[in-house]
Amino acid sequence: MASATTIKPARGFRSELARRGAADAARCFQCATCSAVCDLTTDDAAFPRRQMLWAQWGLVDRLVADPSIWLCHQCNDCSTRCPRDAKPGDALQTIRALMVEEVGAPRFLARLVGKASVTWPLLLGVPILLWAVLIYATTGFAMPQGPLIYGEVVPHHLIYLVFMPSFAFATVAAIVGARRYWNAWGDGGTRSGSLLQGLTGVISDILLHKRFEKCGAALPRRFGHIALFWGFIGALITTSLVVIAMYGFGAELPMPQTHPLKILGNISAVLLIVGAVSLVANRVTNAASGTSRAYDNFFLVLVIGVALTGTGAEVARYVLPASLAVALYVVHLGVVLSLFLTFPYSKFAHAMYRTLAMAHQRMAVQRRAP
C-alpha cells in the first residue's frame, strides 16, 4: 500500500469542537451541497465540505494548513441548505476560533482567551483593576479643582507606560502567530509574488467589503460590519493624529468639541456603536446568521464597551460627579487594554488572519496562472 495515507486524528478535537458550539458538525454526511451553494468558495479548494470532514476526524494538521476557512464570511447559505442541519457555517466559525488558538503565541494566553466563556471576568477585570492600582499609586485619585480634566487624574506618562509595552507585546504576539499560520499554509512553492503585493491586491476588497456582498442568508450583517470596520479605522486615525497634534504642534487636551479631531473621533465612536448594535441585533433577530458563542460575543462586548465607555466618559466629564466620571474613564482604559492584549487571540484576530488568507489566495492563484 504505497499510496496509503496515514492520518493523525487529534483525539480531543471533536469534543472541543462540540464544546465550542459546533456539535452538529458530527451530522455531516459529505453530500457537498454546502460547497455547491457557497458563493464565496473557490473552484479548486472548495469549502466547507472538506473542512467538515477534517473537523469530524480531528485532522488539525490539515485544518491548520488550510487558509480557505478564512475566505468564509459565515453567510450561512450552506447552513440554510444543509440537508443534515450540520450547520457548516457555524462549524467553520468555530474551526477558525480553534485555529487562532492553535497558532496563538504564547499558547496559554491563546487558551485563556479561547475559553472566554469562563475566563471573561478575568480578561476584563484584570486590566481594569491594573489601571485602578496604577492610578492609585500615582495620583491617589486626587480630584483636581475646577473642571474635570482626565489628564490630571491619569497622567499621560502613565498611559504611555501601560499602552506602549502592551501594544508592543500584542504586535509581537500577533506577528509570531501570523508567521506560524502563514508558514503552515505553504511555502514559496504554493505562492508567488511578495506578501506586500498580495496585501495591496486585496486592500480595496477589504475596504469596500466586496466579498461580503456575495453573502446570501446573512447579508444584513454586512452593513453592521462596514460601520464597525470604518469606526475602527476612524478611531485609529484619530488616535494617531491626536498624538501628532500633541507632540508635533503642542495641542492641549482636552480638545474643544468643535476641533476637527474631536469630531472625527466622535463620528468613529458613533460608527462603532451603530455597527456593533446592528451586529448584535442581527444575531438576535436573524436566525440565518448562525449561533453566537461566548468567544465571538466577548469581542463584540469589548468593542461595544470601548465605544460606550469612551463616549460615556466624554459626556460624564460635564454631567456627572468627578468621581463617577473618573470611574467610567478607568473602566474605559481597562476595556481598551483588554481589547489590545487579547487582539492576537480573540475574534479580533480575524482582521489579521482573514487579510492574510485573502493575500495568500491571491498569491496562490497567481502562482497557478499560466
Added chain:
Amino acid sequence: MSPSTSKPMLVVGAGIAGITTALEAAEAGQEVVLVEREASVGGRVLRNHQYFPKMCPPACGMEINTRRMEKNPRLRVLTRTQLESAERTGATWRVSLRRSPEYVTAACTACGDCSKACPVSVPDAFNLGLGKVPAIRIPHVDAWPRRFVLAPREACPSGCRLCADACKVAGAIVLDAKETHEQVEVSSIVVATGWAPYRMEKLPELGGGVLADVIANVHMERLAAPGGPTGGKIVRPSDGAVPKRVAFVQCAGSRDVNHLPYCSAVCCMASLKQAMYVREQIPDAAITVYYIDRRTPGRNEAMLEKLAAANVQLVKGKVGKVQQGSGGALVMHVEDVEAGRLLDVEADLVVLATGMEPRLGGGELPLPIVRDGDGFALDDRAARLFAAGVARRPEDVAASVRDATGTAAKAVSSARSV
C-alpha cells in the same frame, strides 16, 4: 370458525401492494373487498416504463394479477371508490364507501366512438398531466377493468351529450349517473394507499417547477413509456429536441431535513434504470448521475456494471443549484467530491430523483392510522388495522410485494381470531 363465515377484510388501494394483499388473502380463503379510488387498478407501478432489476414492462406482471383477480370468487374489486368513514366496535369495522358516478358502465366495449366525439381536452391524469386527452377515454392502454372513463365530469360543456349520442352500445354511457354509497362490515382493514411523488415545485433551487427542462423521475418514466405523451420518445419538454446531455440529480428532496428526512429507497435504482432508457434511445448522449451515496443493495449491485459498460458517469456530489444557461442549456453547480473540485456542468435535460411521500392524507383517509416518525403507517394489531407496501415504508416493487404478502397473512390470521 371457518373462514367463509368470517367477515371480509378491506384493502384500501389497488396498487401493487393492495392487489397482492387482496389476492394472497383471497387465495387463502378469505373474503376480501378491494377498493380503488381511480377508475382502474395498478397504481404507480403501471406508470413505470420498466421496472428494475429485470427491466421488464409492468403490464405483463399486472396481467397475471388481473387474471388472478378475475378468477377469484372471494375477491370483490370496487374501483372509483373511496373510504367515507370507518368505525370500529370490538372486532368489527363498520365502513362506509362512496362510489363516484358510473358514467360509463360495465356494458362499455372500449370501442372508442365516444372519445372521437368528445369536444373537450383535459390533462392526462395517467401521464401525470403531461399531454391532453379527451374527457371521455380509456384511462390507459392496459386499463383494468377495461372500460372508458369520463373524468372530470365538470370539464363537460353544459348539456353536451355528444359521447352518449355517439355510443352504439345501449346503457354503456349514463350521463346522469349518481354517486352511490355502500355500507360494509369488515373484520380488518389493510391500508395500501402507497405514495405520492415529492413535488419538485418544492425544489426551486434545483429548477423544479421553474425550468421547463428540469423534470422529475416520474415524468421520465412517462416520457420513456410507449403509452406516454411522446409515444416513448425521450425529448426535452421546452423544445422537443433530443437531449444530448442528460443529468440525474439524486436525493432531490430526500435525506434532507428541509424536505423528506428519510431515504426514499428506490431513487438510486430508478435513476440508474432511467439512465439505461436514455442510453438505449440516444447512443451518443452524455449521461451523468450525481449522487451522495449509491444505494444498490443486493443483486441490484449488478446494475453498476451494466452502467459502466453503457458509459454512464457517476459523480459523487449533490447538485446545489440548477440554473438556466446560455443557448437553452441548463447549468448545474456541484462539487465533484472525489476530485475535490467545483463544477459548472451543462445539461440539456435534468432529471430530479424525487422521493416518495406516504399517501395517508388527512381527510382523504378517515382511519386512525398510527404513524412512525417519518409519517409512514404502522400496523395496529389491536385495531386490526394494517399497512402494506409504501404506505408502510419507502420500498421498491419487489419489496412491496413481499411486504404485502406478509400483511395478508397478518390480516387473515386476525380475521380468523374472532
